[in-house]
Amino acid sequence: MSSRRSRSSGGASRISDEQISDLVAKLQALLPEARLRSNDRVPSARVLQETCSYIRSLQREVDDLSDRLSELLATADVSTAQAAVIRSLLM
Protein backbone atom coordinates (compact mmCIF):
# COMPACT_ATOMS: atom_id res chain seq x y z
CA MET A 1 0.00 0.00 0.00
CA SER A 2 2.78 2.38 0.78
CA SER A 3 4.37 1.50 -2.52
CA ARG A 4 1.15 2.39 -4.32
CA ARG A 5 1.25 5.78 -2.69
CA SER A 6 4.71 6.45 -3.97
CA ARG A 7 3.61 6.56 -7.60
CA SER A 8 2.58 10.19 -7.08
CA SER A 9 6.15 11.27 -6.31
CA GLY A 10 7.73 10.66 -9.69
CA GLY A 11 7.95 6.90 -9.20
CA ALA A 12 11.70 7.00 -9.55
CA SER A 13 12.19 4.89 -6.45
CA ARG A 14 9.51 2.73 -4.93
CA ILE A 15 10.67 2.54 -1.40
CA SER A 16 9.19 -0.37 0.48
CA ASP A 17 8.97 -0.68 4.20
CA GLU A 18 10.96 -3.84 3.92
CA GLN A 19 13.84 -2.01 2.33
CA ILE A 20 13.77 0.62 5.03
CA SER A 21 13.66 -1.86 7.87
CA ASP A 22 16.49 -3.73 6.22
CA LEU A 23 18.62 -0.59 6.17
CA VAL A 24 17.69 0.20 9.74
CA ALA A 25 18.71 -3.29 10.78
CA LYS A 26 22.07 -2.82 9.11
CA LEU A 27 22.50 0.44 10.93
CA GLN A 28 21.54 -1.19 14.19
CA ALA A 29 24.21 -3.83 13.67
CA LEU A 30 26.85 -1.11 13.63
CA LEU A 31 25.86 0.42 16.92
CA PRO A 32 27.96 -0.68 19.86
CA GLU A 33 25.06 -1.17 22.22
CA ALA A 34 24.57 -4.81 23.05
CA ARG A 35 21.12 -4.21 24.47
CA LEU A 36 19.88 -3.07 21.10
CA ARG A 37 21.14 -6.17 19.41
CA SER A 38 19.29 -8.47 21.78
CA ASN A 39 15.86 -7.53 20.44
CA ASP A 40 14.72 -7.96 16.91
CA ARG A 41 11.84 -5.55 17.22
CA VAL A 42 13.66 -2.39 18.10
CA PRO A 43 11.65 0.62 17.00
CA SER A 44 13.35 2.49 14.22
CA ALA A 45 13.06 5.77 16.08
CA ARG A 46 15.19 4.37 18.85
CA VAL A 47 17.76 3.14 16.39
CA LEU A 48 17.94 6.56 14.78
CA GLN A 49 18.29 8.25 18.12
CA GLU A 50 21.09 5.93 19.16
CA THR A 51 22.70 6.53 15.81
CA CYS A 52 22.63 10.29 16.34
CA SER A 53 24.24 10.07 19.74
CA TYR A 54 26.74 7.52 18.51
CA ILE A 55 27.81 9.75 15.63
CA ARG A 56 28.18 12.66 18.01
CA SER A 57 30.32 10.61 20.38
CA LEU A 58 32.46 9.38 17.49
CA GLN A 59 33.02 12.91 16.28
CA ARG A 60 33.92 14.02 19.78
CA GLU A 61 36.38 11.15 20.01
CA VAL A 62 37.95 12.20 16.72
CA ASP A 63 38.27 15.73 18.06
CA ASP A 64 40.00 14.54 21.21
CA LEU A 65 42.29 12.26 19.25
CA SER A 66 43.23 14.99 16.83
CA ASP A 67 44.06 17.32 19.72
CA ARG A 68 46.23 14.65 21.23
CA LEU A 69 47.87 13.93 17.90
CA SER A 70 48.60 17.60 17.31
CA GLU A 71 50.36 17.79 20.65
CA LEU A 72 52.34 14.66 19.95
CA LEU A 73 53.26 15.77 16.46
CA ALA A 74 54.38 19.18 17.64
CA THR A 75 57.31 17.64 19.42
CA ALA A 76 58.07 14.99 16.82
CA ASP A 77 60.11 15.36 13.68
CA VAL A 78 59.47 13.87 10.27
CA SER A 79 61.33 10.63 10.75
CA THR A 80 59.60 10.00 14.06
CA ALA A 81 56.23 10.51 12.42
CA GLN A 82 57.10 8.08 9.66
CA ALA A 83 58.34 5.53 12.15
CA ALA A 84 55.14 5.93 14.16
CA VAL A 85 52.99 5.33 11.11
CA ILE A 86 54.87 2.20 10.13
CA ARG A 87 54.75 0.95 13.66
CA SER A 88 51.02 1.50 13.98
CA LEU A 89 50.55 -0.36 10.71
CA LEU A 90 52.41 -3.34 12.05
CA MET A 91 50.62 -3.43 15.37
Added chain:
Amino acid sequence: MASTSSSTTPAAAEVEERGRKRKRADGAGSTAAGGAEAQPSKWRTRREHEIYSSKLLEAIRLVRAGSSSSSGSGATRGRAVREAADRALAVAARGRTHWSRAILASRRRRFQAVRRARLRAPATPPSRHNAAASAAATGQGSSAPPLAEKARMLGWLVPGCRRLSFPTLLEETTDYIEALQMQVRTMAALAEALSAISANSSSGGAGSSNSSAA
Protein backbone atom coordinates in the same frame (compact mmCIF):
# COMPACT_ATOMS: atom_id res chain seq x y z
CA MET B 1 68.05 5.30 6.56
CA ALA B 2 65.56 8.15 6.50
CA SER B 3 65.87 8.56 2.72
CA THR B 4 65.33 4.87 2.02
CA SER B 5 62.37 4.69 4.37
CA SER B 6 60.82 7.75 2.75
CA SER B 7 61.29 6.26 -0.70
CA THR B 8 59.84 2.90 0.24
CA THR B 9 56.78 4.28 1.95
CA PRO B 10 55.32 6.06 -1.11
CA ALA B 11 56.29 3.10 -3.29
CA ALA B 12 54.60 0.70 -0.94
CA ALA B 13 51.57 2.95 -0.91
CA GLU B 14 51.53 2.92 -4.72
CA VAL B 15 51.68 -0.87 -4.80
CA GLU B 16 48.87 -1.01 -2.29
CA GLU B 17 46.80 1.37 -4.39
CA ARG B 18 47.31 -0.66 -7.56
CA GLY B 19 46.29 -3.83 -5.81
CA ARG B 20 43.26 -2.09 -4.38
CA LYS B 21 42.27 -0.64 -7.74
CA ARG B 22 42.34 -4.11 -9.26
CA LYS B 23 40.21 -5.36 -6.41
CA ARG B 24 37.79 -2.50 -6.94
CA ALA B 25 37.60 -3.21 -10.64
CA ASP B 26 36.79 -6.84 -9.93
CA GLY B 27 34.23 -5.79 -7.38
CA ALA B 28 32.62 -3.38 -9.81
CA GLY B 29 32.61 -6.00 -12.56
CA SER B 30 30.64 -8.36 -10.36
CA THR B 31 27.04 -7.74 -9.44
CA ALA B 32 25.87 -4.89 -7.30
CA ALA B 33 25.16 -7.32 -4.50
CA GLY B 34 28.78 -8.36 -4.55
CA GLY B 35 29.83 -4.75 -4.41
CA ALA B 36 27.51 -4.07 -1.53
CA GLU B 37 28.92 -7.03 0.34
CA ALA B 38 32.47 -5.88 -0.24
CA GLN B 39 31.71 -2.43 1.08
CA PRO B 40 31.27 -3.16 4.79
CA SER B 41 34.62 -4.87 4.88
CA LYS B 42 36.22 -2.11 2.83
CA TRP B 43 36.45 0.18 5.76
CA ARG B 44 38.03 -2.50 7.84
CA THR B 45 40.89 -3.83 5.77
CA ARG B 46 42.82 -2.33 2.90
CA ARG B 47 41.37 1.14 3.07
CA GLU B 48 43.04 1.46 6.40
CA HIS B 49 46.43 1.22 4.76
CA GLU B 50 45.55 3.75 2.11
CA ILE B 51 44.28 6.26 4.59
CA TYR B 52 47.38 5.66 6.67
CA SER B 53 49.63 6.81 3.85
CA SER B 54 47.55 9.90 3.19
CA LYS B 55 47.41 10.67 6.89
CA LEU B 56 51.16 10.34 7.03
CA LEU B 57 51.48 13.07 4.44
CA GLU B 58 48.97 15.19 6.30
CA ALA B 59 50.72 14.68 9.61
CA ILE B 60 54.13 15.56 8.21
CA ARG B 61 52.81 18.69 6.53
CA LEU B 62 51.12 19.78 9.72
CA VAL B 63 54.27 19.16 11.71
CA ARG B 64 56.28 21.28 9.30
CA ALA B 65 53.68 24.04 9.16
CA GLY B 66 53.22 24.05 12.90
CA SER B 67 56.88 24.10 13.72
CA SER B 68 57.76 26.75 11.16
CA SER B 69 54.98 29.24 11.79
CA SER B 70 54.23 28.22 15.39
CA SER B 71 50.56 28.73 14.64
CA GLY B 72 48.50 29.80 17.62
CA SER B 73 47.26 27.59 20.40
CA GLY B 74 46.87 23.85 20.58
CA ALA B 75 43.19 24.20 19.80
CA THR B 76 43.90 25.65 16.37
CA ARG B 77 46.35 22.92 15.58
CA GLY B 78 43.97 20.27 16.88
CA ARG B 79 41.24 21.55 14.62
CA ALA B 80 43.64 21.62 11.68
CA VAL B 81 44.51 17.99 12.35
CA ARG B 82 40.83 17.13 12.60
CA GLU B 83 40.00 18.81 9.32
CA ALA B 84 42.91 17.19 7.54
CA ALA B 85 41.87 13.83 8.97
CA ASP B 86 38.31 14.34 7.74
CA ARG B 87 39.59 15.34 4.35
CA ALA B 88 41.80 12.26 4.15
CA LEU B 89 38.80 10.16 5.16
CA ALA B 90 36.67 11.73 2.46
CA VAL B 91 39.35 11.14 -0.14
CA ALA B 92 39.52 7.51 0.88
CA ALA B 93 35.82 7.20 0.16
CA ARG B 94 36.67 7.90 -3.49
CA GLY B 95 33.71 10.19 -4.03
CA ARG B 96 31.12 7.45 -3.92
CA THR B 97 29.19 8.86 -1.03
CA HIS B 98 27.41 12.13 -0.46
CA TRP B 99 29.12 12.95 2.79
CA SER B 100 32.61 12.54 1.37
CA ARG B 101 31.79 14.81 -1.55
CA ALA B 102 30.35 17.36 0.82
CA ILE B 103 33.48 17.37 2.96
CA LEU B 104 35.74 17.83 -0.03
CA ALA B 105 33.51 20.45 -1.61
CA SER B 106 33.43 22.51 1.55
CA ARG B 107 37.20 22.42 1.68
CA ARG B 108 37.67 23.43 -1.91
CA ARG B 109 35.29 26.34 -1.92
CA ARG B 110 36.25 29.09 0.39
CA PHE B 111 35.43 28.11 3.92
CA GLN B 112 34.03 31.35 5.16
CA ALA B 113 32.08 32.17 2.03
CA VAL B 114 30.24 28.90 2.26
CA ARG B 115 29.54 29.42 5.92
CA ARG B 116 28.17 32.90 5.37
CA ALA B 117 25.95 31.65 2.59
CA ARG B 118 24.67 28.89 4.83
CA LEU B 119 23.99 31.33 7.63
CA ARG B 120 21.73 33.32 5.35
CA ALA B 121 20.24 30.32 3.62
CA PRO B 122 18.34 28.77 6.55
CA ALA B 123 15.67 31.46 6.21
CA THR B 124 14.34 29.85 3.05
CA PRO B 125 15.23 26.14 3.10
CA PRO B 126 13.23 25.26 6.24
CA SER B 127 10.01 26.10 4.44
CA ARG B 128 11.19 24.07 1.48
CA HIS B 129 12.26 21.35 3.85
CA ASN B 130 8.84 21.15 5.44
CA ALA B 131 7.13 21.13 2.11
CA ALA B 132 9.53 18.57 0.75
CA ALA B 133 9.33 16.46 3.89
CA SER B 134 5.57 16.47 3.88
CA ALA B 135 5.48 15.72 0.16
CA ALA B 136 8.00 12.98 0.58
CA ALA B 137 6.11 11.58 3.54
CA THR B 138 2.87 11.44 1.65
CA GLY B 139 4.63 10.26 -1.46
CA GLN B 140 6.60 7.45 0.09
CA GLY B 141 4.36 6.85 3.06
CA SER B 142 7.18 5.04 4.78
CA SER B 143 8.58 7.67 7.20
CA ALA B 144 6.19 8.59 10.00
CA PRO B 145 6.48 12.11 11.51
CA PRO B 146 8.61 11.16 14.57
CA LEU B 147 10.92 9.24 12.27
CA ALA B 148 11.15 12.18 9.92
CA GLU B 149 12.31 14.36 12.79
CA LYS B 150 15.04 11.94 13.77
CA ALA B 151 15.95 11.53 10.13
CA ARG B 152 16.37 15.27 9.80
CA MET B 153 18.64 15.27 12.86
CA LEU B 154 20.71 12.61 11.20
CA GLY B 155 20.81 14.67 8.06
CA TRP B 156 22.29 17.55 9.99
CA LEU B 157 24.93 15.37 11.61
CA VAL B 158 26.14 13.68 8.46
CA PRO B 159 27.72 16.31 6.24
CA GLY B 160 25.91 17.07 3.03
CA CYS B 161 22.95 14.82 3.70
CA ARG B 162 20.23 17.24 4.57
CA ARG B 163 18.10 16.85 1.51
CA LEU B 164 18.38 13.17 0.85
CA SER B 165 15.57 10.67 0.80
CA PHE B 166 15.18 8.47 3.80
CA PRO B 167 16.71 5.26 2.47
CA THR B 168 19.62 7.12 0.89
CA LEU B 169 20.18 8.90 4.17
CA LEU B 170 20.28 5.55 5.96
CA GLU B 171 22.86 4.21 3.54
CA GLU B 172 24.98 7.33 3.87
CA THR B 173 24.78 7.09 7.64
CA THR B 174 25.88 3.48 7.61
CA ASP B 175 28.90 4.27 5.49
CA TYR B 176 29.69 7.38 7.51
CA ILE B 177 29.62 5.49 10.79
CA GLU B 178 31.94 2.82 9.47
CA ALA B 179 34.29 5.47 8.14
CA LEU B 180 34.28 7.27 11.48
CA GLN B 181 35.01 4.04 13.31
CA MET B 182 37.95 3.43 11.05
CA GLN B 183 39.16 6.96 11.54
CA VAL B 184 39.02 6.56 15.32
CA ARG B 185 40.88 3.25 15.16
CA THR B 186 43.53 4.70 12.90
CA MET B 187 44.13 7.84 14.90
CA ALA B 188 44.17 5.96 18.19
CA ALA B 189 46.76 3.52 16.87
CA LEU B 190 48.82 6.39 15.52
CA ALA B 191 48.68 8.22 18.84
CA GLU B 192 49.70 5.08 20.69
CA ALA B 193 52.61 4.48 18.37
CA LEU B 194 53.73 8.10 18.61
CA SER B 195 53.60 8.18 22.38
CA ALA B 196 55.45 4.87 22.56
CA ILE B 197 58.17 6.10 20.24
CA SER B 198 58.54 9.43 21.98
CA ALA B 199 58.71 7.62 25.31
CA ASN B 200 61.47 5.41 23.97
CA SER B 201 63.44 8.27 22.52
CA SER B 202 63.10 10.39 25.61
CA SER B 203 64.33 7.55 27.80
CA GLY B 204 67.44 7.48 25.62
CA GLY B 205 67.21 3.82 24.75
CA ALA B 206 66.96 4.35 20.99
CA GLY B 207 70.09 6.40 20.57
CA SER B 208 71.49 4.23 17.77
CA SER B 209 68.37 4.41 15.60
CA ASN B 210 68.26 8.18 16.00
CA SER B 211 71.84 8.58 14.88
CA SER B 212 71.33 6.32 11.86
CA ALA B 213 68.16 8.23 10.94
CA ALA B 214 70.14 11.48 10.95
